[in-house]
Amino acid sequence: MDAKTTLIAGIIxxxxxxxxxxxxxxxxxxNQLKSKVASLESKLGQGGAGGCIQTTGLVEKIKKRGxxxxxxxxxxxxxxxxxxxxxxxxxxxxxxxxxxxxxGVKLVVKDMKFAALIQxxxxxxxxxxxxxxxxxxEREKVVDFSIPYYFSKGNAVVVLKSSNIQSIQDLYGKKxxxxxxxxxEDWAKDNLKGKAEIVSYDKVYPDMVMVLKRGDVxxxxxxxxxxxxxxxxxxxxKIAFYAGGSGVGGAVAVPQCAEDLKYVVNSVIYDMLQNGxxxxxxxxxxxxxxxxxx
Ligand code: ARG
Numbered sequence: 001m002d003a004k005t006t007l008i009a010g011i012i013x014x015x016x017x018x019x020x021x022x023x024x025x026x027x028x029x030x031n032q033l034k035s036k037v038a039s040l041e042s043k044l045g046q047g048g049a050g051g052c053i054q055t056t057g058l059v060e061k062i063k064k065r066g067x068x069x070x071x072x073x074x075x076x077x078x079x080x081x082x083x084x085x086x087x088x089x090x091x092x093x094x095x096x097x098x099x100x101x102x103x104g105v106k107l108v109v110k111d112m113k114f115a116a117l118i119q120x121x122x123x124x125x126x127x128x129x130x131x132x133x134x135x136x137x138e139r140e141k142v143v144d145f146s147i148p149y150y151f152s153k154g155n156a157v158v159v160l161k162s163s164n165i166q167s168i169q170d171l172y173g174k175k176x177x178x179x180x181x182x183x184x185e186d187w188a189k190d191n192l193k194g195k196a197e198i199v200s201y202d203k204v205y206p207d208m209v210m211v212l213k214r215g216d217v218x219x220x221x222x223x224x225x226x227x228x229x230x231x232x233x234x235x236x237x238k239i240a241f242y243a244g245g246s247g248v249g250g251a252v253a254v255p256q257c258a259e260d261l262k263y264v265v266n267s268v269i270y271d272m273l274q275n276g277x278x279x280x281x282x283x284x285x286x287x288x289x290x291x292x293x294x
Pocket of ligand 1: 072074075076132179184223
């Protein structure tokens with residue numbers, strides 16, 4: 001529990017206890033308390049779920065509307081990509097389908113560049129993000145995250161098989177491709193700034209893979225699992241080395257204070273992890289990607 005949650009919980013308990021012992025709390029006193037909380041909150045200034053006085057009522061809105069809008073960046077197999085028939089497919093799409101099903105609504109997919117996802121969620125243009133998004137302190141300030149649904153070995157530096165790049169130092173003086181707004185871009189900025197030329201792209205597959213194969217960049221940085229499946233399908237690529245970023249893989253992002261939606265999302269993920277369905281979905285979607293053409 002963070003400072004704000006403790007504070008708000010404390011005030012609520014105080015009000016309940018007050019009511020319980022017949023301590024009359026007038027409406028104006030409650031309003032005074034609320035504005036006190038608001039001003040304390042802005043002083044704490046951190047944002048995050050802990051600051052929520054009341055939930056956004058998003059679940060009710062989604063149910064009334066009859067569909068939930070998923071924001072994703074469909075360039076990241078096996079998590080999300082566009083198949084030959086032009087459908088959005090992958091692990092995240094499967095999880096999103098189950099969330100929609102649990103809510104009893106349809107799933108609408110909005111594909112955009114990865115770097116635009118958080119702002120779209122904040123603007124209410126999408127209801128949730130599933131884009132193998134890794135929770136970070138920066139992101140936690142503006143959106144809320146579900147429990148994670150897998151763990152990652154970290155970032156993989158992918159090069160052509162013919163390349164002799166083996167270490168960070170080997171990247172110095174070279175062009176390195178990363179996706180705009182990702183933790184891979186953060187890693188590159190932290191470790192290669194001023195030493196290598198970092199080139200940021202909006203889409204990983206096929207764009208970044210193409211520029212690598214064309215020789216426009218010497219390496220691209222993606223997550224371990226994405227590197228694995230790209231390599232299996234394209235024998236001209238290899239992993240040069242792993243570079244930081246290990247730990248939590250992906251989680252679902254929901255708007256701040258959308259505690260009701262977060263609860264539904266968490267229960268879907270929890271069930272899938274518990275009953276082995278998550279593992280099945282991962283395997284099935286990896287196989288689907290590997291057996292697909294193109
Ligand atoms: N896990 C990384 C991040 O959160 C990269 C995610 C990229 N996802 C995508 N759909 N392109 O920054």
